[in-house]
Amino acid sequence: MPRVGVFVCQCGTNIAKSVDCAKVAEEAAKLPYVAHAATYVYMCSSAGQQMIEDAIREHNLSAIVVSACTPQMHQKTFEGCTERSGLNRYMSTMANIREQCSYVHKDPELATQKALELTAMAAAKAARDEPLFQSEAPINRKALIVGGGVAGIQAALDIAEAGYEVTVVEKTPSIGGRMSQFDKTFPTLDCSACILTPKMVEAYQNPNIRLLTYAEVEQVGGFVGNFEVKIRKHARSVDEEKCTGCGSCWEKCPQKKIPSEYDEQLGPRTAIYVPFPQAVPLVPVIDRENCLKFLKDRCGVCQKVCPANAVDYTQEDEIIEDTFGAIVVATGFDVWDHSDYGEYGAGQIPDVISGIQFERMLNLSGPTHGKVLRPSDGKEAKTVVFVQCAGSRDDQHGYPYCSKVCCMYTAKHAILLREKAPDAQAYIFYIDIRATGKGYEEFIRDAQRKYGAQYIRGRVSRMFRQGDKVRVFGVDTLGGGQVKIDADLVVLATAIEPRHDAKALSQLLGIGCDNNGFFNEAHPKLAPVDTMSAGIYIAGAAQFARDIPDTVAMASATAAKVVGLFSKEKLLSEPSVANCDVNLCSGCRACYVTCPYDAIEMTEHDDRAARMTRMVACVNENLCHGCGACSGACRSGAMTLRAFTDNQIEAQVEALCELVPA
Amino acid sequence: MSDLTDKVRARAKELLESGEVKLVIGHARGTTPYRSRPHFASTPEQTADLIHDVTCATNLAVYVSKPKEKVAVIAKGCDARSLITIINEGQAERGNVVIVGVPCEGKLDEGGLLERLGFPRQVKAVREEGEEVVVEGTEGEVRVARDEVVMPNCTYCRARTPAVRDELIGDPVPAREEADSYPDLAELDAMTEAERAAFWHEQLSKCIRCYACRNACPSCFCPECFVDEYHPQWALHGGGQFRGNWMWNIGRAQHLAGRCSACGSCQRGCPVDIPLMLLNRWMERATNEAFDHLAGMSEEQKQLAALFRKAEAKVEHG
Amino acid sequence: MAQQLTAETATEERAEVAEWRPTLLAYLCNWCSYAGANLAGASRMPYDAAIRVIRVPCSGRVDPLMIYKAFERGVDGVLVGGCHLGDCHYSEGNYACQGRMTLVKALLKAAGIEEGRFRLEWISASEGSIFQAVVNEMAAKLRELGPARMGDG
Known part of the structure; x- marks a missing residue:
């Protein structure tokens, strides 16, 4: 009693x-x-x-x-x-x-x-x-970082600095990500490589950091503190231990005209290649789909010229299985493909390029060695039209959201254009200018005043080839009337969009995507780097369009979360979690389809009274957050929430009604 | 012997002989010519007792509970809806249930028939002829329009041909147009709130809490029903008290929302004639309107609770 | 039996008192609506004393039976309060609630319980004044409707 x-x-x-x-x-x-x-x-x-x-x-x-x-x-x-x-x-x-x-x-x-x-x-x-009682679970104090861009690198460095082991899984042959493709960064115009490369090398050299490049996460199980992860390391065909990165192989490779992913198809690469000269690790991979050895069993030059005997055509994919306490997802973004945008030439006009292609063009080690050249004929471009919001703020063709960085990088492009060619002229079509960071508004003003960029408020209605130019028709909503520009080059500030495989990864991780396909944060205001799965955090443009400072800040935030988690002695779960009485459970799965955390599993229960094995719901207390949505959905009363049981809530109703005064 | 009965027997025999299924659940003749009873054939010989006619009203899905081996169910549209619902809710594996669909133009409401014929009267046989039901009695034949003697829910049936089935015996028949216009709810709709409350007070006061409705329902499979619980005691146990009866019947309707196949078994089983289908159909209309959900009408169907999820939500309140 | 009689007798007697006061039961989620009610309190925003709150972690915890039970035991109105959609502390418990309450509203209508006796409201932790307004509106409505009669009062 x-x-x-x-x-x-x-x-x-x-x-x-x-x-x-x-x-x-x-x-x-x-x-x-x-x-x-x-x-x-x-x-x-x-x-x-x-x-x-x-x-x-x-x-x-x-x-x-x-x-x-x-x-x-x-x-x-x-x-x-x-x-x-x-x-x-x-x-x-x-x-x-x-x-x-x-x-x-x-x-x-x-x-x-x-x-x-x-x-x-x-x-x-x-x-x-x-x-x-709080249940306890041990913590495996190793972090997994998915994505080796600036976000992944920063998170890895911060976690490693705190003394914990980190594994970075990067899909491409090198870490560095999008930032390594940029020429300069706004609003300071630092050379992107100059500030990123030291961080890449630092990550490579840190004894607490293991870099798995040319690798992908294939399977994720378990829960916070104990994620069981299977990683596929694609066959590189080059022994990472032996290779010295001397470059003999890619210099001699006869397959020289493969469009480079890193250079956004503007320049070529070889079949055995490193994506860019500062790649980390500086170990090439063989693109087997384009290598003569693999296609026709001919050539074999790279193996012959390799002084370290590192080229290995028989190498196979390696499966690495490991357990991690926390996961940081920093997979970055893709760039919207403008080829289904008829008004902008549907991708058929060679001199209409994307912002990231222009970025490569500006880079001294890029496909044009830093010169702004027309892809169609290689002539220098003097009149360049920039179109902002290409695919952003556009329900019809692209995405409803603002991609956040395009106003800034377009201004940067206009500035760099003028720096490269003082007689060049930039025209920028825009809807609004969004320059809300530190030094951002000043940067836009510099582009306009010091570098003479012509800002035209209005949208471009269409563009087409006119002789060797691209004729651009637009509207100037401030000045009034139609605008016609014969441009050498058109640069579309194409929208930032989720990685095309984001949905699949979100399902592997159980974190969910928003309507646009970016990973879901746990709370838009109060938990922007957490996800609905405890122990999984998100950083950078995988969550939404972000600029570099925001990305780095998010990365450090995820690191703080991971380090905070690892500094605990044990994982203590919420005491107020859901609990299933298997004797009452019908196995109907109403709770299972309701739980926002995938914390309910259907498991076999040996029902001795009924002399059968039947499926019943079982709560994983490490995943349960205690919302009680399952118990609200349960008809039989099997599923209940500790501290807020049906019995306790009903008793309150009874107690109230007993006392209602006459 | 009707054509459909022959076909059902032949197919059931085939299924058992080939070993494709271990059990066929169908109907056999009941204690009187206007009644049927469930029949479980596990050998080819036992299929000789199978029948299928206007008397086969029972929803056979109620007999399918976590089968370990493959069973075939001679399924009317509503049986099939129930089967899909319980499969969706983990009560059977889809691979273990062969839905042998049969078309249905309505099943007999025995009580209504007897009332219509005037009791007592010796019935020798009942058969269907076109849109009529023909009753052969000791005093000759009586012909009645089918709609007048079938269960009320059959007159607005949306699944006269099983929507989901593995095969179909006989020719498909189209759904009743009344399925979506809910003429059965017109009277309730027209009432004021006070009138509705009074209506249910009268109806639910009759409830003796025998739970025949629950026993007849394929969707009622909880190991322990909320109404039988002690901690908490959601509804006072035992009949005769309106508020406890109200709690039971309202709770039952809530729990069947999005899961009722409109088979009418609950109402047919009710010894005190509570029009339970009014509540069930009311909730079907609500779930259909709000969530575009009709229980058991498609193989890929999700549970209603799954449609509440953020990713599925269409209407946003507030 | 005894309990039942108490409830029914209480309903009758309450109706006879000149100054009848409704009982409004509220299930409020811990993170938004309960905090909104606290803000109303901390800001000294007076509201009708008819309301009695049961705190739940999330509006998704509310089982429809808890609402029917309240009416069955003689409560005159029920309010369910949760976070605005998109703001749920548990991401989407309020969506589960929204779905279920859609059914509750339909069924209460079928049963003849007046519309004003049940409300689902999204009230954030900063919306003390909205909480105050909702309680006052509901209590006023309940006074207008009188005691909840389920055909037996």
Whole structure:
């Protein structure tokens, strides 16, 4: 038989001024299961807490109710009282008679009656409290980072710095990601490689960091603290241990005209290649689809010229299985393909290129060695039209969202264009200018004033080839009227979009994508780098279009989350988690389809009474966040939420109805 | 012997002889010529007792519970809807259920028939002829329009041919147009709130809590029903008390929302004639309108709760 | 039996008292609506004393039976409060709630329980004034409707 103690707080006069606390205590003493009731001026004070602790011992109480302020303020305080008195700390319930009673009801009679009813409801719940325990799980203190761009590198460095092992899985042959493709960065015009390459090398050299390039995550199981991951390391055909990165192989490779992914198809690469000269690791891969050895069993030059005997045509994919405590997803973004945009030439006009292609063009080690040349004839481009929001803010052709970085990189392009060719002219079509970062607005103004970029507010209606030019028709909504420009080159500020394999990865990880296909954060405001799966975090443009400073900040935030997790001795789960009574479970899966955390598994249950094995729901307490959506969905009452059981909630309704005055 | 009965027997025999299934669940003649009973044939010989005619009203899905081996069910549209629903809810594996579909133009409401004929009257045989049901009795033949003597739910059936089936015996028949216009709810719709409350007070006061409705329902498969629980005691146990009866019947309707195949078994089984199908159809209309969901009408169907999810939500309140 | 009689007698007697006061039961989610109610309190925004709150972790925890049970036991109105869609602390518990409450609203209508007796509201932790307005509106509506009669009052 439960013995509940009721403690009515006066909160100085905050409660007592409209609630007759003595009367509430007196009436509460008559309630079912209530063995003791008292009132005091400040229950949360040391004296008040001592009073509760003494009463628990003296009256042999099994649970307490403190009728006071909101549990959001003092639930933990009074849990301390029960714990110190030798009870389970969760045998403690608060009735909110301050914020939800005395503060809002002035009539003493009404307020006192309501306080009593709220206390009775809390007592009914407390009488049905059961001891709760946090379950413990060990933590495997190794982090997995998916994606080796600037976000992945930064997160890896921060976690490694804190002393934990990190594995970075990168799909391409080198880490570096999108940032390694950029020429300069806005708004400071630092050379992108100059600030990124040292970080890449640092990651490579850090003993706590293992880089798995040309590799992909294939399978993810387990949960926070213990993710079991299978990684496929694609056959490189080159022994990473032996290779010295001397370059003999790719210099001699006869297949020289394969469009380079890194150079966005503007320049060629060989079949055995490193994507770019500063690649980390500086170990080439053989593109087997384009290698004569693999296609026709001829050539073999690379193997012959390799001084380190590193080329190995028989190498096979390697499967690496490991366990990680946390995962950071930093897979970056893809660039919207403008080829289905008829107004912009449907990808058929060679002199209409994307912003990232222009970026490669500007780079000294890029396909044009830093010269702005027309892809059609290799002539220098003098009149360049930039079109912002290509695929962004465009429900019809592209995405509804703003890609966030295009205004800035277009201004950067206009500046760099003028720096390369002082007689060149940039025309920029825009809808709005969004320059909200530190130094961003000033940067745009520089582009306009110092570098003479012509900003035209309006959209481009169409463009087509006119002789060796691209004729661009647009509208100038500020100046009024049509604009016609015969351009040497058109650069589309193409939208940032989710990686094409983001959906598949989200399913592997169980983190979900938003309507546009970016990974879902746990909360848009308060948990932007968390996901709905505990222990999995997201950084950079995998979550949404981001610029470099935001990406790096997010990466460090994920690292802080990981380090915070790893600094715990053990993983303690929420005590208030869902629990399934298998005897009542019909196996209907209503909970299973409802759970936002995939915390429910259907498992076999050996039902001896029915002499059969049947499927029942089982809660993984490490994944459960305690929302109770499963128990709200359960018809048979098998699934319930600890501390908020059906029984406890129904008892509160009963207690209220018993007391409704005539 | 009707054509359909012959075909059902032949197919059932074939299924058992070939070893494709271990059991065929169908109907056999009941205690009177206007009644049928469920029949479980596990040998080819036992298929000789199978029948299929206007008397085969029972929803056979109620007999399918986690079969370990393959069973075939001679399924009307509503049986098939129930089968898909319970398969969706883990009560059977799809691979273990062969849905042998049969078309249905309505099944007999025995009570209504007897009332129509005037009791007592000796019935020798009942058969269908076109749109009529022909009753042969000791005092000659009586012909009645089918709609007048079938279960009320048959007059607005949307699954006269099983929507999901592995095969079909006989020719398909189209759904009743009334399925989506809900003429059965017109009376309830026209009432004021107070009138509806009074209507249910009258109806539910009769409930004796025998749970025949629950036993007849294929969707009621919980090991313990909410109404039988003690902690918490959602509804006072035992009949005769309106509020407890209200809680039971409302809770039952809630739990069947999106899961009812409109087979009418609950109402047919009710000894005190509570029009339970009104609540079920009311909820079917609601789930259809809000979630585009009709229980058991497609193989790929998701559970209703799955349609509440963020990724599926169409209407956003607030 | 005894409990039943108490409830029914109480309903009758309450109706006879000149100053009848409705009972409004609210299931509020811990993170938004309950916090919104606290804000109303901390800001001293007075509202009708008819309301009694049961705190739940998430509006998704609310089982429709909890609403029917309240009406069965004589509560005059029920409010369910959750986070705005997209703001749920548990990502989408409020979607589960929304789906279920769509069914509850339909069934209460079928049963003849007046529309104003049940509301689902999304109230954020910063919307103390909205909480105040919702409670006042609902309580006023309940006074207008009188005690919940389920055909037996």
